[in-house]
Amino acid sequence: MNRDTAAQGWPEGEGGDTAARGWPESGAGERRRPAAGAAYQTAVFDMDGVLLRSNGLKSEAFRAATLEYGADAADAMVRLHQRAGSISRRDRVRRFFGEVLGLPEAAESEIERVLLSVGNALSRGYQSAPVVQGVGAYIDRLLGARIGRVVVTGVEQAEARGILEHRGMRSRMAVYGGPPEKRERIEQLVRSEVITRPAVYFGDTLDDYRCAHANGLDFVLVTCDAEWDWEPWARSGPDRLTGVIEHFGQLETTGDPFVWPGLAVPA
Numbered sequence: 001m002n003r004d005t006a007a008q009g010w011p012e013g014e015g016g017d018t019a020a021r022g023w024p025e026s027g028a029g030e031r032r033r034p035a036a037g038a039a040y041q042t043a044v045f046d047m048d049g050v051l052l053r054s055n056g057l058k059s060e061a062f063r064a065a066t067l068e069y070g071a072d073a074a075d076a077m078v079r080l081h082q083r084a085g086s087i088s089r090r091d092r093v094r095r096f097f098g099e100v101l102g103l104p105e106a107a108e109s110e111i112e113r114v115l116l117s118v119g120n121a122l123s124r125g126y127q128s129a130p131v132v133q134g135v136g137a138y139i140d141r142l143l144g145a146r147i148g149r150v151v152v153t154g155v156e157q158a159e160a161r162g163i164l165e166h167r168g169m170r171s172r173m174a175v176y177g178g179p180p181e182k183r184e185r186i187e188q189l190v191r192s193e194v195i196t197r198p199a200v201y202f203g204d205t206l207d208d209y210r211c212a213h214a215n216g217l218d219f220v221l222v223t224c225d226a227e228w229d230w231e232p233w234a235r236s237g238p239d240r241l242t243g244v245i246e247h248f249g250q251l252e253t254t255g256d257p258f259v260w261p262g263l264a265v266p267a
Contacts, residue, residue, distance in 0.1 A: 040258055042148035042199035044186070044217065047160055049204035049225040051135055051151070051169065057125035059227065062092070065117035069101060076100045082227050085207035086154035086182035090115060126163045132224060134248030139172050141257045149173040150195055152211075154182050183211040190215050200242065200258070206230075209238065218242045 049055045059078045066077040077096045084092050093114050097106035142149050149172060153160050157177030164170040174194065176185055189195040201212035201219050204226045212219045220243040223230060234244050251257065 040147065040198050040200050040218075041196040042150060043142055043257075044150045044152055044195060044199055044201040044212075045173070046201075046203040046205075046208050046222075047151055047153035047155060047164070049132075049227075050202050050222045051132055051164070052126070052129045052167070053132055053225045054126060054129040055204070055225045055227050057129055058122065061118045061121035061125065064121060065114045066096060073100055085205070086178070086211065088154070088156070088178055088181075089118060093118070127166065131167065132222070132247050134250070134252055135169075138248040138251055138257065139169065143172055145257060147257065148194075148196060148199075150189065151175045152182055152185055152189065152201075153177050182207070183214055186211055186215045186217070206233065209241065213238075213240050220245060222247065 045051055047054075048058060059081060062077050062081045063074045067074040073096075077100060080095055080100065081092055084095070090111070093111050094106075096114075097111065098104035139149060151160070151164065151169075151173050153176075155163070155177045156179075157175070160177035161170060161175045164173070164175055176189060176194075178185065180188075186195065186201075190197065190199075195215075195217075197216055199217045201208065201217045202222055203209060203212065203219060204222045205228065209219050209221070218240050219238075221230060221234060221241065222245055224247045234241065245251065251259075
């Protein structure tokens with residue numbers, strides 16, 4: 001058994017695939033939970049903006065690394081980064097040169113130089129990025145209940161594991177990063193039963209929701225570090241959006257780890 005299988009909280013092979021179940025209709029402000037008998041077997045987490053308040057430092061790292069091309073270009077890089085979903089850091093920089101600067105054939109050395117700048121800034125920033133409120137206690141509750149705990153992030157896998165090792169979370173969660181992109185990674189983990197359904201994904205972006213939905217996972221939106229206008233989208237009632245929380249501290253008083261505030265979006 002490898003470390004990232006053991007961290008899920010069950011022996012290898014235990015817990016076969018179970019069809020994901022829907023949630024009952026609920027009015028705004030009510031608490032939601034799975035239908036009777038449909039408790040989740042796996043909780044899946046994004047890293048940036050969900051476990052760590054690191055979205056701002058990533059945006060600033062991309063901005064600082066491209067500022068030499070002009071303030072407008074650097075601001076465009078930030079917007080590109082925030083819209084890019086789960087594509088790799090390298091592909092974001094390639095798109096910057098092609099779409100923003102009009103240099104699709106930019107020298108590899110130029111791309112590498114920007115990537116090195118971004119990587120160095122993030123390496124420093126991740127050391128002190130605040131942990132999202134209540135994360136540690138919530139993970140401990142899942143561990144005690146023998147619920148699988150899996151991180152799926154677009155950050156390169158070795159880097160993500162190192163970051164969460166440093167922050168004391170690696171031993172309590174299986175950690176998977178890129179490549180491949182997040183949607184494909186989740187599909188692989190569902191197929192191999194590392195993620196056993198019914199499962200729920202805690203994410204902070206529209207791309208996270210799409211990746212979860214495409215793989216039959218319910219979705220809880222975590223908003224404390226979100227960098228997009230999520231409220232109109234949440235109010236529209238997307239399929240499988242089962243909760244909106246600011247941070248995990250809101251779940252500390254619930255007796256069941258899968259009971260959380262409903263879709264109480266501010267008016």
